[in-house]
Amino acid sequence: xxxxxxxxxxxxxxxxxxxxxxxxxxxxxxxxxxxxxxxxxxxxxxxxxxxxxxxxxxxxxxxxxxxxxxxxxxxxxxxxxxxxxxxxxxxxxxxxxxxxxxxxxxxxxxxxxxxxxxxxxxxxxxxxxxxxxxxxxxxxxxxxxxxxxxxxxxxxxxxxxxxxxxxxxxxxxxxxxxxxxxxxxxxxxxxxxxxxxxxxxxxxxxxxxxxxxxxxxxxxxxxxxxxxxxxxxxxxxxxxxxxxxxxxxxxxxxxxxxxxxxxxxxxxxxxxxxxxxxxxxxxxxxxxxxxxxxxxxxxxxxxxxxxxxxxxxxxxx
Amino acid sequence: xxxxxxxxxxxxxxxxxxxxxxxxxxxxxxxxxxxxxxxxxxxxxxxxxxxxxxxxxxxxxxxxxxxxxxxxxxxxxxxxxxxxxxxxxxxxxxxxxxxxxxxxxxxxxxxxxxxxxxxxxxxxxxxxxxxxxxxxxxxxxxxxxxxxxxxxxxxxxxxxxxxxxxxxxxxxxxxxxxxxxxxxxxxxxxxxxxxxxxxxxxxxxxxxxxxxxxxxxxxxxxxxxxxxxxxxxxxxxxxxxxxxxxxxxxxxxxxxxxxxxxxxxxxxxxxxxxxxxxxxxxxxxxxxxxxxxxxxxxxxxxxxxxxxxxxxxxxxxxxxxxxxxxxxxxxxxxxxxxxxxxxxxxxxxxxxxxxxxxxxxxxxxxxxxxxxxxxxxxxxxxxxxxxxxxxxxxxxxxxxxxxxxxxxxxxxxxxxxxxxxxxxxxxxxxxxxxxxxxx
Numbered sequence: 001x002x003x004x005x006x007x008x009x010x011x012x013x014x015x016x017x018x019x020x021x022x023x024x025x026x027x028x029x030x031x032x033x034x035x036x037x038x039x040x041x042x043x044x045x046x047x048x049x050x051x052x053x054x055x056x057x058x059x060x061x062x063x064x065x066x067x068x069x070x071x072x073x074x075x076x077x078x079x080x081x082x083x084x085x086x087x088x089x090x091x092x093x094x095x096x097x098x099x100x101x102x103x104x105x106x107x108x109x110x111x112x113x114x115x116x117x118x119x120x121x122x123x124x125x126x127x128x129x130x131x132x133x134x135x136x137x138x139x140x141x142x143x144x145x146x147x148x149x150x151x152x153x154x155x156x157x158x159x160x161x162x163x164x165x166x167x168x169x170x171x172x173x174x175x176x177x178x179x180x181x182x183x184x185x186x187x188x189x190x191x192x193x194x195x196x197x198x199x200x201x202x203x204x205x206x207x208x209x210x211x212x213x214x215x216x217x218x219x220x221x222x223x224x225x226x227x228x229x230x231x232x233x234x235x236x237x238x239x240x241x242x243x244x245x246x247x248x249x250x251x252x253x254x255x256x257x258x259x260x261x262x263x264x265x266x267x268x269x270x271x272x273x274x275x276x277x278x279x280x281x282x283x284x285x286x287x288x289x290x291x292x293x294x295x296x297x298x299x300x301x302x303x304x305x306x307x308x309x310x311x312x313x314x315x316x317x
Numbered sequence: 318x319x320x321x322x323x324x325x326x327x328x329x330x331x332x333x334x335x336x337x338x339x340x341x342x343x344x345x346x347x348x349x350x351x352x353x354x355x356x357x358x359x360x361x362x363x364x365x366x367x368x369x370x371x372x373x374x375x376x377x378x379x380x381x382x383x384x385x386x387x388x389x390x391x392x393x394x395x396x397x398x399x400x401x402x403x404x405x406x407x408x409x410x411x412x413x414x415x416x417x418x419x420x421x422x423x424x425x426x427x428x429x430x431x432x433x434x435x436x437x438x439x440x441x442x443x444x445x446x447x448x449x450x451x452x453x454x455x456x457x458x459x460x461x462x463x464x465x466x467x468x469x470x471x472x473x474x475x476x477x478x479x480x481x482x483x484x485x486x487x488x489x490x491x492x493x494x495x496x497x498x499x500x501x502x503x504x505x506x507x508x509x510x511x512x513x514x515x516x517x518x519x520x521x522x523x524x525x526x527x528x529x530x531x532x533x534x535x536x537x538x539x540x541x542x543x544x545x546x547x548x549x550x551x552x553x554x555x556x557x558x559x560x561x562x563x564x565x566x567x568x569x570x571x572x573x574x575x576x577x578x579x580x581x582x583x584x585x586x587x588x589x590x591x592x593x594x595x596x597x598x599x600x601x602x603x604x605x606x607x608x609x610x611x612x613x614x615x616x617x618x619x620x621x622x623x624x625x626x627x628x629x630x631x632x633x634x635x636x637x638x639x640x641x642x643x644x645x646x647x648x649x650x651x652x653x654x655x656x657x658x659x660x661x662x663x664x665x666x667x668x669x670x671x672x673x674x675x676x677x678x679x680x681x682x683x684x685x686x687x688x689x690x691x692x693x694x695x696x697x698x699x700x701x702x703x704x705x706x707x708x709x710x711x712x713x714x715x716x717x718x719x720x721x722x723x724x725x726x727x728x729x730x731x732x733x734x735x736x737x738x739x740x741x742x743x744x745x746x747x748x749x750x751x752x753x754x755x756x
Contacts, residue, residue, distance in 0.1 A: 015518075093638060114638030115520035116592035124636075135640065137520025172520060199523065200514035 006304035010122045010129040013138035014179040022183055026148050028300035028312050033293065035072060046075035049306050052105045053079040054096065055132070056112045061267055061291065062132055062142070066109050069298035075106075075306075093117060097125040106306060110134070115172075128305050136170050142266055143176030145297040147184060149290050150221055153262055157184035163215050163257070165191040165247060166225035166274060169198045169236070173266045174225060178204055191215035192247060195236040212247050216256040223264045224249055224274040240273060249275040254284065262286050319346035322739060323358050327366025327700060331373060331690040332673035342371060344696040347738035352690060364734065364741070366700050372672045373688045374406025374697030374737065376679040377649065378467075379496075379550055379574070379624035382408075382439075385426065386415025390718050391629040393427070397436040398750055399627070399716040401743040403649035404732025406697035407438040409683060412449070413471040419444035419455045424463040436742045436750060437735075438697070440466045440683060445484050445495060451475050454484060461491045466683040467548070469496035472599060472644075474532045476502060478539065485545035494546040494572070494682055499532035499557075500524075500600060509640055511601040515584045519591050521640070524601050526554040533557045541569045548682055549573035551626060553600045555610035562619040572682055574622035575611050577648055577655040582722065583608045594635045595722040599644035612665045621678045623671075625652050629718035647716045651709065653701060654728035661730075668703075696739040703730045705745075 006024060008016060017025075035041055051070040053063050063079055070077040091099075093112070100108060107128045110118050115135030122129045133139040150157055162181050168174045168190050178188050182205055190197060191209045202208055209215030216222060227243060237243055254261060263275065263285045271277055280287060303312065322344040329340040329352065341356040342349060377400060383391030400408050410427060412418030418427065418441060427441040443465035447453045451473060460468075468488060474497065475481040484495055505528040510516050512523020533549060537560060540547045552558060552573050561573050578598060583605050587596045596602060614620040628645025635642050656675070660666040666674070676699075680688035687697055706729045711719040735743040742751050 092633075094636065112638065114640045116639045119592050120638060135520050136522075175518075175520060198517040199512050199525075201517050203514045204518070 005309050009305070010118070011140055011301055011305065012118050012122060012129065012131050014140050014143055014176045014183070015138065017183070019183045022144070022147065022180060025144050025297065025300050025304065026151060028304060029148050029293070029296040031312050032299040032303070033296035036292070036296070042072050042074060044074045045310070046070070046073040046302060046306055049075040049106045050104065051075045051077045051107045051109065051302065052100050053077065053132070054100065054108050054110045055080065056082045056110070056117075057133070059111055059132075061294075062111065065291070065294040066132060066298050069295050070302055072295070073299055073302055075302065093121065094124050097121050101125050101127050107302065130301060130305070133172055136172050136175070138176045139172040140176050141294070141298055141301060142173050143180040144301070145290055145294040146177055146223070146264060146266070147180050148293050148297055149264065149286050150262065152289070152293070153286060154220060157181060157186045160186040160221060161189065161219040162186055162221040162223055163189040163191050163209075163219040164223045164225065165212065165215070165249065167196045167227055168192050168201065168225065169196045170228060171225050177223065178206055189215050189219065193237055212253060213256055216253060219257045219261060221262045221264060222249055222254065222257055224269070226266065226268065227270060227273055229270070244273055248273060249279050251276065251278055254279055264290060267291070320739070321345050321358060321361035322364060322696075322736070322741070323356060323361035324364045324366050324371055324698070324700070325356070327369050327371035329371045329690060330669055330672050332669045332677050333689045334691065335669070336690070337669055342690065342698070344736075344739045347696055347740075349690060349692055349694050349696045351692060364700075368702070368704070369733065370668060370701040370703060371690075372699045372701060373676045373690050374735070375404045375675050375699050375732075376407040376409075376685065376688060377405045377625050377627070378409045378622060378679040378683060379576070379626045380408040380410045381413070381626070381628040381645065382410045383629060384414065384430065390631055391716070392434075393430045393439065394434040394436075395715070395717045396627070397434075397439065399647070399649045399714070401436045401735045401737075401750060402715045402732070402745070403625075403651075404653050404699040404701060404735055405437060405649060406699060406735060406737045407440065407685065407687060409440040409442050409466055409679075411469065411471045412442055412444040417444050417448050418442070419447050419449070421456065421459040421463050424460050424465050428464055436752065437737055440464070440685065442467045442469055442496065444468065445470050445475060446480070449473060451477060451480065454480070454487065457487060457491070461493060465493070466685065467494050467496050469550070470498065472498055473502060474498050474500050478535060481536070482539055482543060485539055485543040485547070489543070489545045492684065494548045496548045496550050497532065497536050499529050499536060499549055499552070501528045501531045504528035504531070509597055509601070510587055511584045511603045513584060513604060515588050518588070526556065526603065526607070529554055529600055530556045530560070533560055537561070537564045537569060537571060540571050541567070544570060546570045546572070551576050551579060551600060551624070552620070553579050553603045553611065554607050558610045558614040558619055562614065562617070565619065572621040572678070573619070574624045575615065575620050576624060576626045577652045578602070578646065578722070580608060580611050580615065581655045581659045586722075592639045593722065594637070594639055594642035595646055595720050597639060597642050597644055598646060612660065615660065615674065616665045621674060622682065623652070623656065623675045624679070625649050627716075629716050630720045631718055632720070635720050645720070647714060647718055647721050650714055650716065651721060651723045651728060653732055654730045655723070657703060657730035658728065696736060698736040699732050700734040700736070701730065702733045705729065705731045705733065707731060
């Protein structure tokens, strides 16, 4: 498997990746993570490369994570957010991308509220594109870091039962995770109120549970999704109190799953809503591991896209 | 003395008289003088139509001309050229322009611009409510007197059922239909493609089939209650077809149409080229099963008309993020070949059925007194070469805008001559338009 090269120019979604390619990203992230424990947390592999973070939606964690990842590989990084750039002057996505391309950027990491915006960009710009989350479509690096975390804690994904709980309808994280977990041989249950489960998602091979207790029974991983409070305004559920009563993960509910269950959350969380504070800070919670692993995964993605086919040992030995 | 035109050796098709025969047609001025075998006339210009279908001029009852307001993307001149090259001799234009065609002035504007620059016959359709806002009725009688042939709020349903009832009752005195878009806007809000597995995979808010079906059912009930005519502009789902099929048996005065794209494409095509905004259409492309239901509905007569819903947009308006792109495609010029490819060669419809749905029935619904080839009738004629094949490129289109999902395809069966009021206004062999001379 070490000889496998990453043949994609872009990382647009997990839908484009085979099992072997996903495993290549995960295995590349292992030596990347080892760099974190060194006193000098930086390797010179992407010196002279330019990474642009183009964020059309607010983000702290993902943007910072991409920034740190690129810097640890010695790339130059620029972050642009929509409120402080020509985007706010009404420049179209295509023109912004052309401008960044003319400045010889190598990679654009894009986060956009429109599903398909990274695909659109990849068809119109000559730089390489990394999807940093598009609309309600995909968030591939989040899913890759989640898979990495599950694999790190559980040894592998094959045969794992994962319950994804909450607002599946508006979640790009869930769509990427469903694809990734399935490709690696895991089982996905989707748990939430019927109004937050998108139509025909069972055709993606998932089991649907409206009842949390049944959904959590015997699972290896509980993956909580962020509830966006404005959804309530769209009449999709009556109140936050109702949501918490039916779907919030508390200590008692964690016990329904396997004893060694992992509790995951992509952040940012609403404390006391998706999960209780005590669960969030319990030993089973991987929330901070996910953040750390996110950097390793994004380093692996940059390395595979920009590293010119070099082996990862070459840089980490 | 007036000009004469003799169309020889073509296969004349007239569904109203159930004619499909090798006949000649002699036109004197703007009127059909004679239809019979082997006419000779030494004064007439001869047009050889051997191997071609000679049909009543095609009538498109659903066109977005964009004038007034967006003359940069479509004008009465450019729209009528695009229509003429697609084989249409008459088009009815939608009132959702800027300003909305919701008063006498608007109707007069369209008609006077048509007299100056129009190539084909243009019949204006007025708004049902002022500004298409769904709040207050327009001054209907003055619009009808000026020449409005129907009323519609185009891409919006009138959500207020009481207002829709009033509109239906009021228009009964004019014997014109209300054209219903049939979409519950609360259910379709923010949606961009059909709600299904495809919207879930691609991450789009969907437009559920029930958004259409609820409005179809409401409007059927309102039509039954008021006994006033409703034409459903473009139905797209199996349940809509079924409800209309049953209601027609009960003699409720409803008719309905579809568009070439809704029987040629399905949401599976969106999955094949995701985020191609030329597949963003309202109402959305539906499932394969819905597409089959549309073809069955055309076949058994449940669906009365085929209309283009021609809707031009510039590349820079379409070439953006899918959710932000406007709905609609240009479709005058690909309508005939798509009908041949998806309905005629597949034996859903005969060529007579096709002409009925794209000429005779629109004429009946809008009271246009056209769609018939008969002595004394206006000589609006479309001559179609069913064997002509063309590779569709951007340059193929006469429309200002080229937003078509069929670019890159090879299509077969095109209008070669379009004759309006006895005059050849489009000749495909010369790719030439001629302005009508007023006789």
